[in-house]
Amino acid sequence: MIQDEQVFSHAQYELIRADADDLRDWLQGSPECVLLKKHHIAHVGIMTAKAPFRVTRTNPSGTYMMACMEGRGLVLLDGRWETLETGQACLLPPFVMNRFKCLPGNEWKFCWVRYSESREQAPLISANTPVMGSYAFAPLHCAIQGLLAEARTEQYPVAMEHWIDMVHQYVLRFSQPQHLDPRIVKLWQNIEKDLAHPWTLPTMAKLAHVSHEHLRRLCRKHLGRSPLQQLTFLRMQRAQQMLASTSETIETIAHAVGYENPFTFSNSFKTWVGWRPSAHRWYSANRILSSS
Numbered sequence: 001m002i003q004d005e006q007v008f009s010h011a012q013y014e015l016i017r018a019d020a021d022d023l024r025d026w027l028q029g030s031p032e033c034v035l036l037k038k039h040h041i042a043h044v045g046i047m048t049a050k051a052p053f054r055v056t057r058t059n060p061s062g063t064y065m066m067a068c069m070e071g072r073g074l075v076l077l078d079g080r081w082e083t084l085e086t087g088q089a090c091l092l093p094p095f096v097m098n099r100f101k102c103l104p105g106n107e108w109k110f111c112w113v114r115y116s117e118s119r120e121q122a123p124l125i126s127a128n129t130p131v132m133g134s135y136a137f138a139p140l141h142c143a144i145q146g147l148l149a150e151a152r153t154e155q156y157p158v159a160m161e162h163w164i165d166m167v168h169q170y171v172l173r174f175s176q177p178q179h180l181d182p183r184i185v186k187l188w189q190n191i192e193k194d195l196a197h198p199w200t201l202p203t204m205a206k207l208a209h210v211s212h213e214h215l216r217r218l219c220r221k222h223l224g225r226s227p228l229q230q231l232t233f234l235r236m237q238r239a240q241q242m243l244a245s246t247s248e249t250i251e252t253i254a255h256a257v258g259y260e261n262p263f264t265f266s267n268s269f270k271t272w273v274g275w276r277p278s279a280h281r282w283y284s285a286n287r288i289l290s291s292s
Contacts, residue, residue, distance in 0.1 A: 005056040008049075010102075015045030016151045018116070031151035035161050039168040042116040044144050048109045049073075054101035058274055059283055062115035063124040064092040065171050066100070067137040070109040075100040077131055078229055079271035084110075089135035089174050090224075093125045095240055095284075097274025111141050113171050127188040127234055129175050132224040140170040180222050183208045187215075188230065195235050195257045201227055231258075236272045239265070243277055244284035250277045 008026050017027055018036040027043065036042070042062055048070075066075070067089040074081045075090055076099035084090055084100075092098040094117050102108050115124060147163035150156065187208040191199060204227050205215045219227045235257040242253045254265035269277050 003056070004058055005054065007052055007054045009052060011047055011049035011053045013045050013047035013049075014148055015043050016148055017043040031148075031155075033147075033151060033155075033160055033164070035157065035164055038161070039164065040115050040117055041164070041168065042114045044111075044113045044147065044167055046109075046111045046141070046144055046148070048107060049102050050107050051102040051104045053108075055099065057098045059280075060092070060094055060096075060098050062094050062117045063175075064098055064112065064114050065174065066090060066092075066110045066112045067135050067140055067174075068108070068110045069137050069141060071107045073100060073102050073106070073108040073110070075132075078225065078233065082132060084132065087134060087137065088132060089137065090132040091125055091129060091175055093237070095244075095280075096236075096272065111137065111144050113140075113144075113167060124171070124175055126176070127192050127230075128177075128180055128185055128223070130177070130222060130224045131233075133174070133222075135174055140167065143167045143170060177222070181218055183210060184218050184222050188234070191231065192234055192238075195238055196255065197258065199231055199258065204231070232268065232272065235259075236269060239269060239277065240273065240280065243281040253277070 006024070006026060015027070015030045016033050016036070017030050018041060019032055019034060022042070030043070036044070040062070066084070068084045068086050070086055072083050072085050075084045075092070076082075076097070077090060077092075082090075094115070117124065143163055143166040147160060147167065150159050150163060187204065190207060191197075191204070201212050201215070205212045208215055210218065215227050219225055219230055223230055225233065239253055239257050242248055242256065248256070250266070251262045254262040257265070259265035259268070266276055269280070273280060
């Protein structure tokens with residue numbers, strides 16, 4: 001099984017965190033601001049890094065947004081390595097393995113916002129959340145810089161709350177875009193209600209009242225995924241919820257999210273989430289017990 005890994009050599013960063021409970025070395029010495037908890041934010045920061053910088057988190061407890069400001073880096077999205085370019089942002093979902101790393105010989109500068117979410121609360125990521133896309137990073141970058149500057153000096157609560165609200169709103173601007181094509185919104189709302197249905201590209205295109213190719217273009221533009229990749233994403237999200245909150249068998253869960261063959265489901269789950277369904281259930285149960 002892949003283990004958590006954080007290699008921060010050749011990386012310079014500054015951050016602010018919600019509290020001192022996290023004892024990892026790379027967080028030590030950073031200023032604290034309990035007001036971050038208002039929006040369930042664990043920490044925010046700005047980083048400039050070069051190879052061999054890399055991070056692997058096998059079961060992160062919160063959404064992670066990163067916006068690339070200079071250079072480029074690699075991010076594991078939906079089981080595949082994708083290049084995050086300057087002027088792009090991505091959202092890495094909670095409870096799914098997060099991995100990102102620098103390309104050799106390339107300096108990578110990005111800002112980030114890391115949330116801390118429970119399985120019971122409404123997630124930041126929804127059916128219509130883009131996985132990767134163009135993003136005007138300057139406002140988010142400036143808001144994080146303002147928060148860091150305030151944390152290093154006066155730490156006025158009103159000013160810090162102002163910067164934190166702005167940071168959160170700039171994340172929402174990407175994660176919950178207001179100008180989605182209504183056909184896309186309605187399509188995925190309907191599909192999410194019946195994930196067990198044997199959806200195909202033709203049936204999805206017919207439901208959205210568009211051609212196959214136009215549906216592909218709409219999904220790529222708004223979500224950063226193909227229609228079939230988005231379908232798999234929704235199925236994996238539902239499967240994770242069921243594994244963590246029910247005692248249903250893996251075969252029953254596979255059928256509930258549209259897989260006739262439990263082995264095919266298990267392989268797909270491992271590709272997207274990072275480990276087998278049985279391991280995910282075990283980890284979820286032990287995490288709940290250890291925090292209770």
